Amino acid sequence: xxxxxxxxxxxxxxxxxxxxxxxxxxxxxxxxxxxxxxxxxxxxxxxxxxxxxxxxxxxxxxxxxxxxxxxxxxxxxxxxxxxxxxxxxxxxxxxxxxxxxxxxxxxxxxxxxxxxxxxxxxxxxxxxxxxxxxxxxxxxxxxxxxxxxxxxxxxxxxxxxxxxxxxxxxxxxxxxxxxxxxxxxxxxxxxxxxxxxxxxxxxxxxxxxxxxxxxxxxxxxxxxxxxxxxxxxxxxxxxxxxxxxxxxx
Numbered sequence: 674x675x676x677x678x679x680x681x682x683x684x685x686x687x688x689x690x691x692x693x694x695x696x697x698x699x700x701x702x703x704x705x706x707x708x709x710x711x712x713x714x715x716x717x718x719x720x721x722x723x724x725x726x727x728x729x730x731x732x733x734x735x736x737x738x739x740x741x742x743x744x745x746x747x748x749x750x751x752x753x754x755x756x757x758x759x760x761x762x763x764x765x766x767x768x769x770x771x772x773x774x775x776x777x778x779x780x781x782x783x784x785x786x787x788x789x790x791x792x793x794x795x796x797x798x799x800x801x802x803x804x805x806x807x808x809x810x811x812x813x814x815x816x817x818x819x820x821x822x823x824x825x826x827x828x829x830x831x832x833x834x835x836x837x838x839x840x841x842x843x844x845x846x847x848x849x850x851x852x853x854x855x856x857x858x859x860x861x862x863x864x865x866x867x868x869x870x871x872x873x874x875x876x877x878x879x880x881x882x883x884x885x886x887x888x889x890x891x892x893x894x895x896x897x898x899x900x901x902x903x904x905x906x907x908x909x910x911x912x913x914x915x916x917x918x919x920x921x922x
Contacts, residue, residue, distance in 0.1 A: 798826025
C-alpha cells in the first residue's frame with residue numbers, strides 16, 4: 674500500500690510538472706518581450722538580404738519557414754541567420770514565434786543541369802558582356818545541386834523568363850561554389866512543400882533573445898521532464914523495497 678502511494682505521488686508530480694511548465698511558458702511569453710528568437714516568414718516576397726538595404730537581394734525565403742533573429746539593426750531590418758548565411762530581413766515580413774522550430778529552414782531541395790550544354794554559375798543574376806561575374810562552369814547533366822532559393826534577374830534567353838536559382842555546386846576537386854544559375858537551364862527541381870510546424874506567433878515590440886528551456890517545443894519539454902523523473906522513480910522504488918525488507922526483519 675505504501676509503495677502504491679509513493680508511485681502515485683511521483684506520477685502525479687510528472688503530470689503536474691507538464692502542466693506547470695506549459696502554463697508558465699504561456700504566462701511569460703504573454704507578459705514579456707522574450708521569444709525563442711526564431712521568426713516565421715509570413716509573406717511570399719521575403720528576401721534574404723546581404724546588407725540592410727532592400728536592393729541587396731540574395732534570394733527569396735520560402736513562406737511558412739523560419740529565420741533565426743540575431744539582433745535588431747534598425748526600425749526596418751533584423752539581423753538574421755539562415756542556414757549558413759548571415760544577413761538581414763525586413764521586420765514587416767516576419768513574426769516571432771514562441772517555441773523553437775524542429776526544422777526551421779528549407780533543406781533537401783536539389784535540381785539538375787539540363788542536357789544540352791554546360792552552364793555558367795554567376796555571382797549575380799545577370800548576363801554581362803564581359804562575363805566577369807562567372808564563378809565557374811558546370812558540366813552538362815550535372816545532378817543534385819543544392820537549391821537555396823530563387824530571385825528575379827535578367828531574362829538571359831528571350832521568352833524564357835527572368836527567374837534564377839541561388840545554389841551550391843561542388844566541383845570534381847571538392848571546391849564549393851555558391852551563386853546564380855538561370856532556371857531555364859535546369860530541370861528536376863525538388864517539390865517544395867510548406868512547413869508543417871504550427872508554432873505560436875508572438876507579438877513583441879522589442880526583441881530580447883532567450884535561450885531557455887521554457888521555449889523548447891512542448892513535446893520536448895515533456896520528454897525532458899519524464900526522463901529526469903525516471904531516476905527519481907527508480908530511487909523511490911528502491912528505497913521502498915529496502916524499507917519493506919527492513920520492516921520484515
